[in-house]
Amino acid sequence: MIKSLWAKITGASILQKAARTTAYTVINFGSSQLIRLLSNLVLTRLLFPEAFGIMALSGLLLTALSQFSDVGIKTSIIRSERGEDQVFLDTAWSLKVVRGVFLFAMAWLLSYPMSILYGDPIFTKIVPMMAIILIVEGLLPTSVDLAYRHMEMGRLTALEIGANLITVISMIFFSWLTGDVWGLAYGTVLGAIGKFILFKIFLPGHGNSFVFERPAMRELLTFGIWIFPSTIATFIAMQSDKFLLGIYVSLETLGIYNIGYFLASFPLMLAQTLGGRVMTSFYRNSPPGESAANFNRIRKLIFVAFGGLSVSIIVLVLIGGWLVAFLYDDRYLEAGVMLVTLTSMHILQIHQIPYQHAVLGLGSSRQYFTLIAVKALAMISCIWLGLEFFGLLGGIIGQGVAFVISYPASLFYAIRMKVWDPLFDIFLFAVAAVITSTAWFLYSDQMQSLIGY
Numbered sequence: 001m002i003k004s005l006w007a008k009i010t011g012a013s014i015l016q017k018a019a020r021t022t023a024y025t026v027i028n029f030g031s032s033q034l035i036r037l038l039s040n041l042v043l044t045r046l047l048f049p050e051a052f053g054i055m056a057l058s059g060l061l062l063t064a065l066s067q068f069s070d071v072g073i074k075t076s077i078i079r080s081e082r083g084e085d086q087v088f089l090d091t092a093w094s095l096k097v098v099r100g101v102f103l104f105a106m107a108w109l110l111s112y113p114m115s116i117l118y119g120d121p122i123f124t125k126i127v128p129m130m131a132i133i134l135i136v137e138g139l140l141p142t143s144v145d146l147a148y149r150h151m152e153m154g155r156l157t158a159l160e161i162g163a164n165l166i167t168v169i170s171m172i173f174f175s176w177l178t179g180d181v182w183g184l185a186y187g188t189v190l191g192a193i194g195k196f197i198l199f200k201i202f203l204p205g206h207g208n209s210f211v212f213e214r215p216a217m218r219e220l221l222t223f224g225i226w227i228f229p230s231t232i233a234t235f236i237a238m239q240s241d242k243f244l245l246g247i248y249v250s251l252e253t254l255g256i257y258n259i260g261y262f263l264a265s266f267p268l269m270l271a272q273t274l275g276g277r278v279m280t281s282f283y284r285n286s287p288p289g290e291s292a293a294n295f296n297r298i299r300k301l302i303f304v305a306f307g308g309l310s311v312s313i314i315v316l317v318l319i320g321g322w323l324v325a326f327l328y329d330d331r332y333l334e335a336g337v338m339l340v341t342l343t344s345m346h347i348l349q350i351h352q353i354p355y356q357h358a359v360l361g362l363g364s365s366r367q368y369f370t371l372i373a374v375k376a377l378a379m380i381s382c383i384w385l386g387l388e389f390f391g392l393l394g395g396i397i398g399q400g401v402a403f404v405i406s407y408p409a410s411l412f413y414a415i416r417m418k419v420w421d422p423l424f425d426i427f428l429f430a431v432a433a434v435i436t437s438t439a440w441f442l443y444s445d446q447m448q449s450l451i452g453y
Contacts, residue, residue, distance in 0.1 A: 025278060029270045032164045037313040037327075039168040040119030040262060043175055044328055052183040054252035056118070056258045058127050058185070061114055062134060065103045067231040072226050075360065076220050077145040078281060089142040090211035092220055093254060097210075100138020107131030118246055122181070130185050130367040133192040142228070143205025148281065152302060159198045160211060167191025168197075175196040206347035230369040234377035248387050248395070252266040257392070259328065259337030264316065267309045274305055275357040283361030289418030293435050299421055306424070309350055310431045314413055316343045317439050321446070337446040338396065344432075355410040367413060374409040378402040393450035400436070 044052075073092045082088040113126035124162075147156045245254050278301075288295040316323075317340050324336035325381025339353075352375075359368045382402040386394030414420035440447070 009159075022445050024157040025274055028153070028160055029273050031161050033266055033269075035078055035161075035164050035168050036262070038171055040259070041275040041327055042172050044259070044332060046172070047181065047379065049256065049331055050251045050254035051158060051184060052123060052256035052258045053246075054181045055184050056242055056254060057114070057118060057246050057251075058130055060239055061110060061127060062107060062130060063237070063239060064235055065106055065110075066134065066137075067235040072231075073220060074145045074148065075280065077142065078149045079284060079361075080215065081144070082219070083269035085216075086206055087211055087213050088144075088219075089206075089209050089217045091213045091216035093142050093208035094210045094212055095217070096138045096140070097250075098138075100135045103134040104131045108136065113429065116148070118251075120251070121434065126185050128183065128189060132189050132280040136189075136192040136196050139201055141203065141205060141208055143203045144199060145185060147203070149370070155203060159202055160195070162198055163191060163195035166194035167280045170194075177311065216415070219242050230372045233369065233376035236378045237402075240376075240380045241395060243394060244380075244383055244387055245392070247330060249392065253392070256332055256335050257338055258278070259332050260324070260335035263320070263323065263335070264339045264346060266314070267312045267343070268349055271306065271309055271350045271353050275353045279354060279357040280361040283358050283391075283419070287362055287418075288358075289362075295419075295421075299424070302421070302424055303427075305349065306354070306428065310428070311436075313343055313347050313350075313435060314438075315380065317435055317442070321443065323344070334450075337443050337450065339394075339449075340439050340443050340451070341396045342399075342449055344436045345396060347428065347432045347435050348403040350398045351425070352407065352410045354424070355414045355419065358417055359413050364420070371409050371413055373404040375402065378405045391451040393447055396450070397439075447451065 055185055077083045077089065080088065098284075108128045108131065111124045114127060115121050115123040145155065147153060167187055167190070169187075170190040171184055174186040175183030175185060242254070242258075244321060249257070250265060280299065282298065286294045288298045320340040320343060321336035324339060325333060328335065337411055356368075356371060359371055379399065379402040382398035382405070383395050384398075386396070386398030386401075388394070390397070411420065411425075
């Protein structure tokens with residue numbers, strides 16, 4: 001019996017690899033979020049709320065630069081027939097390094113306009129220092145991308161947990177030492193350097209060197225033509241709330257919102273991580289449209305993963321207010337109702353993740369861009385209108401409304417690529433209805449107070 005169980009766990013079939021990768025992803029995500037939560041509890045007692053608002057906006061700029069210049073190198077390595085070719089890998093790595101240096105320079109240039117936009121000169125100093133992360137990320141070896149391609153996540157998971165520990169310990173130490181936002185910045189940079197060292201030493205694979213082979217560059221950049229605007233659209237869809245809130249509310253309120261978002265985003269972030277690490281490769285290796293067996297395999301994977309995520313969202317809605325009151329001091333109490341409202345909106349975002357990665361795994365990068373662009377347009381419009389007419393509550397609810405509006409685009413591509421599962425859609429929409437109704441019943445008075453922001 002033990003041998004049989006071990007054989008199932010260590011098997012080489014696509015479903016067994018996907019199951020293993022999913023388990024490693026959940027372990028990695030769970031441990032990382034637990035580490036972040038514990039550090040967050042310590043840091044909120046060492047620092048003032050504005051510090052988290054400053055870090056949120058600084059991180060937003062770096063994320064924007066990173067996504068606005070993404071040409072899909074990781075996805076290209078996962079998909080390409082040359083994904084095992086060292087020349088192809090070295091060319092991909094060389095492009096990443098050049099991109100990292102370019103982004104570092106752009107961060108320096110944009111730090112001053114950012115300080116004008118948000119009315120705080122600290123951005124001219126903290127953004128350039130944190131931009132070192134962009135160079136370090138560009139130097140990460142392609143052995144990381146090969147681990148995703150082969151769905152071999154065991155060692156990578158352990159190294160990422162180690163890197164998270166380095167980051168958190170550094171942030172706590174420097175925050176205690178400085179007593180201000182610079183402690184968070186120093187810790188973040190040291191964590192990125194620690195991650196690079198761990199991956200370089202302990203992740204198996206050939207070392208990379210500078211190579212710019214023309215056929216490889218042509219393939220990488222041709223695929224990336226539509227990945228590039230897709231990542232811009234993804235950034236708008238996922239980060240426009242913080243950008244707009246930075247304009248409409250104070251840094252203190254933004255810092256409190258960031259605490260609520262941090263707790264509320266656990267299920268959403270896990271769903272996105274599973275999508276990137278498991279589902280794109282799974283769809284590529286086992287297209288549901290080819291056979292009923294493939295379709296049933298992907299249905300089983302989706303229902304297990306996203307059913308579990310739905311349960312976690314229900315739990316967060318039920319205990320969100322109490323959880324914030326228990327974990328944080330009185331300065332952060334309003335993060336409780338923000339957590340509950342955000343969580344009830346995230347179920348609508350989670351629903352579309354499988355279809356999004358089906359398009360990426362089976363379709364073209366142009367189709368993927370079209371889908372993400374529709375979501376981005378809906379998201380920024382709904383959040384802006386919500387903030388304009390209903391304050392912070394409207395900005396949060398607008399995030400859920402945006403994904404309802406963009407659902408027909410996901411449905412169109414899901415049907416076209418023969419991955420649509422009506423049973424999954426009915427299940428998720430029913431769960432969303434229960435969650436949003438429960439959230440409003442429990443917290444309607446507190447939610448309405450957010451209109452005043």
